[in-house]
Amino acid sequence: MRAARAAAAVFVLALGSSAAATPIWTAEELATLRALSPSAMPRAPADPSNRVADEPAARDLGRKLFFDARLSANGKVSCASCHQPGRGFTDGLPVGRGVAEGSRRTMPITAAVHSPWQFWDGRADSLWAQALGPVENPAEHGFTRTQVAHALATNYHQSYRRVFGRSPPDPAGLPRRASPFGDTEARAAWTRMATADRQAVNTAFADFGKAIAAYERTLTMRPGRFDRYVASLDGKASAKPALTPDEIAGLRVFIGKGQCVNCHNGPLFSNGGFANTGVPARFGHPADVGRRDGAGKAAADPFNCRGAFSDAPPGGCEELEFAVLEGPELLGAFKVPSLRGVAGRAPYMHAGQLASLDAILDHYDRPPPAATGHSELKPLGLTPLERRQVIAFLQTLDEDAVMAAPRRSR
Amino acid sequence: MAQLAPSAVTRAERRLALARLAVVAFLVATPALGRPKNLDRSLDRSTEHGVFRVAVRSERAPVPLFRIHQWSLRITDPAGQPISGAAVAIDGGMPEHGHGLPTAPRAMAAEAAGDYVISGVKFSMPGWWVLKLAVRAADGRSDTVTFNLVL
Numbered sequence: 001m002r003a004a005r006a007a008a009a010v011f012v013l014a015l016g017s018s019a020a021a022t023p024i025w026t027a028e029e030l031a032t033l034r035a036l037s038p039s040a041m042p043r044a045p046a047d048p049s050n051r052v053a054d055e056p057a058a059r060d061l062g063r064k065l066f067f068d069a070r071l072s073a074n075g076k077v078s079c080a081s082c083h084q085p086g087r088g089f090t091d092g093l094p095v096g097r098g099v100a101e102g103s104r105r106t107m108p109i110t111a112a113v114h115s116p117w118q119f120w121d122g123r124a125d126s127l128w129a130q131a132l133g134p135v136e137n138p139a140e141h142g143f144t145r146t147q148v149a150h151a152l153a154t155n156y157h158q159s160y161r162r163v164f165g166r167s168p169p170d171p172a173g174l175p176r177r178a179s180p181f182g183d184t185e186a187r188a189a190w191t192r193m194a195t196a197d198r199q200a201v202n203t204a205f206a207d208f209g210k211a212i213a214a215y216e217r218t219l220t221m222r223p224g225r226f227d228r229y230v231a232s233l234d235g236k237a238s239a240k241p242a243l244t245p246d247e248i249a250g251l252r253v254f255i256g257k258g259q260c261v262n263c264h265n266g267p268l269f270s271n272g273g274f275a276n277t278g279v280p281a282r283f284g285h286p287a288d289v290g291r292r293d294g295a296g297k298a299a300a301d302p303f304n305c306r307g308a309f310s311d312a313p314p315g316g317c318e319e320l321e322f323a324v325l326e327g328p329e330l331l332g333a334f335k336v337p338s339l340r341g342v343a344g345r346a347p348y349m350h351a352g353q354l355a356s357l358d359a360i361l362d363h364y365d366r367p368p369p370a371a372t373g374h375s376e377l378k379p380l381g382l383t384p385l386e387r388r389q390v391i392a393f394l395q396t397l398d399e400d401a402v403m404a405a406p407r408r409s410r
Numbered sequence: 411m412a413q414l415a416p417s418a419v420t421r422a423e424r425r426l427a428l429a430r431l432a433v434v435a436f437l438v439a440t441p442a443l444g445r446p447k448n449l450d451r452s453l454d455r456s457t458e459h460g461v462f463r464v465a466v467r468s469e470r471a472p473v474p475l476f477r478i479h480q481w482s483l484r485i486t487d488p489a490g491q492p493i494s495g496a497a498v499a500i501d502g503g504m505p506e507h508g509h510g511l512p513t514a515p516r517a518m519a520a521e522a523a524g525d526y527v528i529s530g531v532k533f534s535m536p537g538w539w540v541l542k543l544a545v546r547a548a549d550g551r552s553d554t555v556t557f558n559l560v561l
Binding site: 031032035042114259261262263265266271272273275318319321322323324325327329376 | 475476477478504506507508509510511512513514515516529530532534535536
């Protein structure tokens with residue numbers, strides 16, 4: 001009987017703490033909350049593969065390139081067409097739309113520098129390697145790397161020279177459209193090029209990515225309401241509670257019963273890894289294998305950290321060197337996205353399959369079987385109130401957390 | 411089977427229900443589902459079948475999160491004689507979350523006999539992690555050992 005009474009006391013305590021406006025967090029919970037706060041955010045990690053990563057001149061050149069729609073097949077698509085600064089660097093669409101419709105959701109760029117792997121399947125191991133992919137993707141910029149070399153020589157000759165200490169390749173001797181990945185004509189033109197010309201174009205193409213990466217490295221997050229709440233727990237408080245009782249209750253579910261924090265942890269609310277969460281296949285399309293192919297692509301990418309165009313010293317590519325390249329858990333796994341600014345970034349998942357935060361909570365609460373591979377999710381048994389509270393909490397990650405639009409300049 | 415008086419059943423059921431509620435409340439209040447209370451966090455221990463003694467230590471303290479780093483590893487026999495030339499396979503993960511390590515660490519021999527370096531270790535969140543080492547000595551003896559870390 002005594003045991004039952006003690007148990008009941010524990011229960012009352014737990015109930016009381018989840019309903020109260022100023023809950024008492026356990027030491028372990030406090031550690032979890034502090035780990036979610038931007039004060040735990042390390043500085044942007046150095047990128048030894050990009051020697052101009054932190055050069056102001058490279059950042060300025062990269063910003064111009066990021067907004068330059070001339071770098072596309074139809075002259076209308078820039079990086080910013082999909083990565084729109086006013087929308088958290090995404091586009092509000094289920095799948096990206098450049099010169100045609102893509103197959104995956106546009107990812108936000110803010111704080112991407114903290115992730116060792118880029119793209120939903122992590123097929124690029126740096127910001128600069130990532131920046132090259134969309135340019136030659138037929139659904140995105142639909143461009144070729146020789147066209148990039150032409151554009152650098154024509155429109156950016158001086159700033160390129162200032163950043164990289166040499167001129168871009170002379171466009172006179174280069175075919176207009178040539179690429180190892182383009183259409184038949186572009187591939188044939190690439191094959192006909194002299195090895196030295198191909199090397200020069202590849203070098204300029206890598207430089208182009210490195211300048212864009214230097215710009216993207218400056219897109220950092222700013223603390224918001226949730227962060228002020230965590231600061232208040234450590235006595236750095238304003239008098240007014242930063243979160244409402246419902247938002248606090250949602251936070252409790254987030255780090256407890258909901259198990260959201262298992263993957264969405266750290267100051268970006270992402271562990272930087274990959275997970276199969278049983279997201280349904282994009283309507284009318286086969287299931288996407290995700291990381292299973294992305295891991296091998298990153299390892300084989302000629303523009304990766306170990307490649308000929310990287311500035312990394314030997315042994316400077318640890319993420320690639322120790323990457324998990326195979327295993328059943330890679331099948332159907334996608335990058336764990338940051339939840340900073342999540343409420344403003346619908347629709348969700350790698351192809352925008354879930355339209356709202358409500359749909360997200362429904363998915364995690366009652367997970368369907370995986371479209372391919374094995375889903376890591378188990379049913380949560382959340383009450384309707386708890387679901388609403390988690391959504392209320394997620395909205396506290398928004399305020400101030402989305403970057404103001406950077407200055408646009410040509 | 412003896413029949414219980416209705417009142418006894420009710421009391422027993424009530425007690426059971428209370429106990430269940432308490433368990434649910436405990437699980438809800440504790441993020442760490444399934445972590446044994448008496449988790450052995452020793453980083454210097456005998457392997458499962460007592461074939462080797464293995465000690466590991468992070469070369470950075472405290473153990474960093476989100477950063478690749480190295481661990482030192484020492485393998486001896488139970489009498490303390492160093493075991494050189496062993497092949498060591500490394501596995502692990504978070505038992506509570508059902509996922510493995512975010513990287514694929516590798517062990518290589520260091521200078522001194524019985525000493526090794528584990529490179530490529532990364533932990534991507536706080537909580538209970540396990541590091542499992544499968545050791546195979548040059549003479550064919552083999553055994554495994556599991557270390558528990560709470561970060």
